[in-house]
Amino acid sequence: MKAVLCDAVNPINSIGSYLKDYFGKKTVKLSLDGGFTCPNRDGSKGINGCIFCSADGSGDFASDISGQIKLLSDKWPNSNHLAYFQNHTNTYAPVSELREKYYSVINNSDISGIAIATRPDCLSDEIYELLDEINKKTFLWIELGLQTIHENTAELINRCYALEAYDEAIKRLNQLNIRTVVHLIFGLPGESKQNMLDSVKYVCKDNIFGLKMHMLNVVKGSQMEKLYPDYISFNSIEQYVDLVVDALEIIPPRITIHRMSADAPRPILISPEWSYQKRTILNGIHKELKNRNSWQGKKYLE
Template sequence: MTQESAPHFFDESDGQKLRIHTISTYLKQTFGKKMVKLSLDGGFTCPNRDGTKAFGGCAFCSASGSGDMASGSGDILADLDRQIQLLSDKWPDAGYIAYFQSHTNTYAPTGELRAKFMSALQHPAVCGIAIATRPDCLPPEVVDLLDELNQKTFLWVELGLQTIHPETSAAMNLCYTVSDYDDAVRRLQERGIRVVSHLILGLPGETEEMMFKSLHHVCDTKPFGLKLHMFNLVRGSQMETTHPDYVSFESIDDYIDLVIRMIEQIPPEIVLHRISGDAVRPTLIAPEWSYKKRTILNGIHKKLAEKNTWQGKAL
């Protein structure tokens, strides 16, 4: 085999030959053990739900603000305990990342944010924190708080860009722009804070060329991590009414083909946090197969091997 055709493996431990740079591999190499995210609903809302910018939220969001599997009893430590108890038999030696997932987790007074984030970090099994937010909800005092957290613990901040195209952004009621995203990334990276960027593939009206342009823009901002997932039509979203018959990808194979071509163009240093996007079955409308997360991931890994390709190969 020539050097040019020799595959690049990001993780060869445990008999694996991973051709992508996954968050599981990164965390295992960083912490020396299996790390698990615990999804939390911190009780926040969004500026396009409460009327500050709009009502109804993003058109694709469920009522839970994309946190259908997050715990949100109001007692963060109890929610963490409950999830750890459920997972401890499967991963008895794991460490945990407290993941504030639902809605916009920097959209509250700084004192409230501090109290909730610090509460999660008080749990003895929690080794770090991940905070999902919008790029337009990072005022200077919140960035200062994130900087403080970043100096105390392992932190990443997730920014839901979804698309760089203004016509799609307007149709999806996102109420922020690619300029908001670029500015947020710059200000976070200036503080040394890890950024994870979200893109949704298959948004209504978007061509493959448009999706690749969004991907290239995000990669050019050099985020720590990237999340790719197909558009899911879910119950409780605005689009259940406005686009009841919309299907983003006709088949698993169509989705896998697109993702593999994208993976080839993602720089190898970017950590892939997600390359699929499952919705809980009771809320999922379409694609009807998208809940089959393991099938999709196995198909991607199999196809990468068959094509003898890997993350960043096209670069």
């Protein structure tokens, strides 16, 4: 891959551009429901999940491969496809079951690679061995739902694992040369703007492949709805855009940006009521970068 250099013309190292460069064509993720649960739901660590999760485990758009390819074929008729195990914890099962499910996807001729979303405390030695094996066969990345580096916030959101678990997972995955994508949520209860930017700085100090950032959505069926029914993470699109641009400026250009907004379906979205306006938010981010004459990583070494 060529070296990444963000500037005023190409201000963000987007995953879309990376994948097009890597595979030579438009590459689309297919969000799949692998039928997994989560240790934070089945009673081994908790029963209600993280307080922001919907009943579907933050995988509200997940479906099957053939159905999604058919759905997307009109928009991207000649695209590549990555299988994305999205909702709940997609390494939380016996290795034999994981192997069967992963390979059923890898062996599909319509699939060019695989992305697996999980928790850093659900990666055993045997699972690392399986992921190493898969990484040597096909394009792979692992997504780790960190959300915040601050332990008091982690306890409040019922994350049920310590920061050390994340640190160990990043270390092990890097040793195996497996790409990692980290999830951060902005606007968690009690966190200041500096708290959020500190989380960004922390994860960027490691050799991560990608970063997902989005605002906290309060959705129907989540514990947030019960515990904080009137909570609004950001008062306006402008407030959120300002934070994202501040974050982008301190993210190294080598890190691919996978998300800067959120995707809660409108029927279950409670707040912020404008967060479904993804295009407006993204346009606002690009406009603010232009107004600042800025780009991803401009302040990274400051």
